[in-house]
Amino acid sequence: MEFVMLSAVRKGAEGFGERNEYHMVLQLRQIFEIEGQKLNFDEQIPLSELENSPLHEAFAAPLHIKGCVYNRAGVVALEYTVSALLDQECDRCLKAFQREYDVEASHTVVKELAAADADDENGSEYDDYIVCPENTLDMNELAVTDLLMEMPSKILCKEDCKGLCMSCGKDLNDGACDCQN
DSSP states (O other): OOOEEEEEEEEEETTTEEEEEEEEEEEOHHHHHSTTOEEEEEEEEOGGGGTTSTTTTTBOSOEEEEEEEEEETTEEEEEEEEEEEEEEEOTTTOOEEEEEEEEEEEEEEESOOOHHHHHOSSOGGGTTEEEOTTSEEEHHHHHHHHHHHHSOSSOOSSTTOOOBOTTTOOBGGGOOOSSOO
16 A cells, blocks of 8 residues: 655646756555554655745745644544744844754645635635645645744744844843944
């Protein structure tokens, strides 16, 4: 039984020729069909595959994805951890630093939503459902999306960062400045 497929997809971009892209794709047909079936996975998404991500310039290393997808009593669940090392800049003192994030995510995986569910204007109660109409799940986009959803809105080098002096611009983490403020 083969569940995980790392497929090479050849894409051409105008003016750039062709390039290979590698997607982590989970083949879920047997998971959907056989109760009790489970698939463990432990893969990496290369940096070249993250070029279209909103954080593409921040990734300092490939994303690491580890988890499982399983069918329990006819309900298919996906649970995994995505680990990322990001180059970041502190929002207060502007220092560059690297930080590792480990984000745990879980979703219910379905082949399709009922017609009434798909027409729901709000749709928020279905946010945890991942729809896989062709029994495949591309983990690249899902992992980046889950990582983005858990990122803090304010990036700090440390929790008690003092920032920069508003008058002279000195980094107050290195000590007080000589300003009159």
